[in-house]
Amino acid sequence: MPSVAAHEFWTLGKARMTKKKEVNEKADEKLGSDPFLVEIGRRIKKLRVDAGMTQEHLGNVSGVSSAYIYLAERGRQNMTLSVFRRIAAGLKAPIEDLLSDAELHAAPTDRSIHQLVHVVDKLNEFMNTRNEQDKALTKEVEKVAASHEQLMKFLKEGSKGKPPR
Incomplete structure (x- = not known):
C-alpha cells in the first residue's frame, strides 16, 4: 500500500494536470485579438460548413494542415495572401466574399x-x-x-x- 506522502503527491500532481488541461482547453477555444482576422475566420468557417467540408478536407485541398484551418477560423492565424487565396479556392469562393463588408449570404x-x-x-x-x-x-x-x-x-x-x- 502506498504511503500517505506518495498518495498526496499523486493527488496533487493529478490536480495540477487537470487544472492545466482545463486552462489549455479554454485557451484553445479563445478567439484571436484582431477583429478583422476573427471575422475572416468566421466567414471561412461558415463557407466550409455550408459546403459540408471538414477542417481536414479544406486543409488538404488548400495545402495547409487542419490545425492551420482551425486557427484561421478562430482568427488566431495571420495568413499570407498566398495561403488566403488557396483557402478561398479550396472553398470555391471568390476572395471578395471573404473580404466584403456585406454579410455572407451563401448560395x-x-x-x-x-x-x-x-x-x-x-x-x-x-x-x-x-x-x-x-x-x-x-x-x-x-x-x-x-x-x-x-x-x-x-x-x-x-x-x-x-x-x-
Missing part, C-alpha cells in the same frame, strides 16, 4: 439542396402513410358505428330474434 450548395429534397421526400412519404392509416382507421370506426347502431336497434326491439353480427 445554396448542391449538398444543402440534396438534403432539403431528401427531407421533403421523407415528409411526403410520411404524409402518404398517414393518409392511408387515416383511411383505414375511418373504415374501422364506420364498422364499429354500424355494429353499435345494429346493437342499439336490436336492444330497442326487445331482444327479439338473433343478435346482430
Whole structure:
C-alpha cells in the first residue's frame, strides 16, 4: 500500500494536470485579438460548413494542415495572401466574399439542396402513410358505428330474434 506522502503527491500532481488541461482547453477555444482576422475566420468557417467540408478536407485541398484551418477560423492565424487565396479556392469562393463588408449570404450548395429534397421526400412519404392509416382507421370506426347502431336497434326491439353480427 502506498504511503500517505506518495498518495498526496499523486493527488496533487493529478490536480495540477487537470487544472492545466482545463486552462489549455479554454485557451484553445479563445478567439484571436484582431477583429478583422476573427471575422475572416468566421466567414471561412461558415463557407466550409455550408459546403459540408471538414477542417481536414479544406486543409488538404488548400495545402495547409487542419490545425492551420482551425486557427484561421478562430482568427488566431495571420495568413499570407498566398495561403488566403488557396483557402478561398479550396472553398470555391471568390476572395471578395471573404473580404466584403456585406454579410455572407451563401448560395445554396448542391449538398444543402440534396438534403432539403431528401427531407421533403421523407415528409411526403410520411404524409402518404398517414393518409392511408387515416383511411383505414375511418373504415374501422364506420364498422364499429354500424355494429353499435345494429346493437342499439336490436336492444330497442326487445331482444327479439338473433343478435346482430
